[in-house]
Amino acid sequence: MIAELNRLLEAIEAELSEDIDVGALAGGFGTTEYHLRRMFSSLAGMPLSEYIRRRRMTVAAADVATDGRMLDIAVRYGYGSTEAFGRAFRAVHGASPAEVRADGGPLRSQPKLRFRLTVEGNSSMDTRITHRPDFRLVGLAARVPLIHEGVNPHIQAHVAGIPASEHARLKALSNTEPAGLLQVSADVDPDYAEGSELTYLHGVAVDAQAATPEGLDAIEVPAGDWVVFRTSGAYPAALQEAYAASATDWFPSTPWRLRPGPSIVAVLERAEDFSTATTELWMPIERA
Known part of the structure; x- marks a missing residue:
């Protein structure tokens, strides 16, 4: 790459x-x-x-x-x-x-870039590849701006506005991987520009054959391969570091590339105040 x-x-x-x-x-x-x-x-x-x-x-x-x-x-x-x-x-x-x-000015120059891969080998990434058949993501969606670092207050406000009964309802619907309540980012700008809009869905994964309950949004996900990065640590810093490391470390050294589709975060464990968490980051991939 x-x-x-x-x-x-x-x-x-x-x-x-x-x-x-x-x-x-x-x-x-x-x-x-x-x-x-x-x-x-x-x-x-x-x-x-x-x-x-x-x-x-x-x-x-x-x-x-x-x-x-x-x-x-x-x-x-x-x-x-x-x-x-x-x-x-x-x-x-x-x-x-x-x-x-x-x-004669002022002038601000953009130097020509040159990419170099630095291989350190001092850390490993907890990663697995999995193939998933068609499935559907169902939940409550909102359009929010992309923020690269720190907590996204727009997502935070969207989730905070969901009644506890809806969280329980969604969790009961989950019947396939990725399991549990999910944080889904879809329709992301290919340039991944800060401030560009994306669709954020707070929901779960269900079989493709399952009906979408009334009042919920749905994203159809076609069959394909996924890379899953498992992270633990400060939230959301450890998760955002995994996003960055996928580009700097993982993709340049593997025969895989990103394909269009949602990225999905499954929260496996978390502190009561959400200061730390163990998560799985799912990214859609295909052979390069």
Whole structure:
């Protein structure tokens, strides 16, 4: 995966002044756009689309500093108007093209990235691969923003608003793996951008043949392979570290890649105040 990401970076540099077809590039590398975007954002700490915009505006700054027509420069970098180009330019540099041309700055550069895999081998991941037939996730769903670190207050508020009777009702419905009450994240932005919206479902897994009770939301999950990471420790820090380690350690060293689908967290044990927990993180995968 590291080699594919570096090939992607080279391709981006060659096409900064053109529309970049990430899907076509991913196919040429023998992987999927979904997996490529998720791995990039996890390792780079920013969405792929944001990196492309920053690099494009970094290079464009040199042209802005010349006396070329601003519209020509805008078109050269894929923008249909000087207004659209100016908004993108200001978002990166904090100043308009006209201000930079007049004063020479300020300018903020995005260096070209290069990924390297560092193998330490000083820790192991408690992981298993399992195949699951079709199943359904049923529960109570809400649209919430993605937050990478710490407790998500929007999810916290959603769960706190569910009556105790509903928790008991849901738990009684569970009849297949992953077992018990689940934290489900679906419809996640492939770039995994902070603040982007996702569907959060507090619910359980049931057989595909089971009916969805009235008043509950449902997510259909097709048959496929899953990687399951077991974590124990401070909550949610240990769980969030497992997400990060899957990208930095596990996927680069295995013949698996992410496929579209929900990620699922099963809480196996927890402290009364939820300060610590033992969890299983389920991620949908396929052979690379």
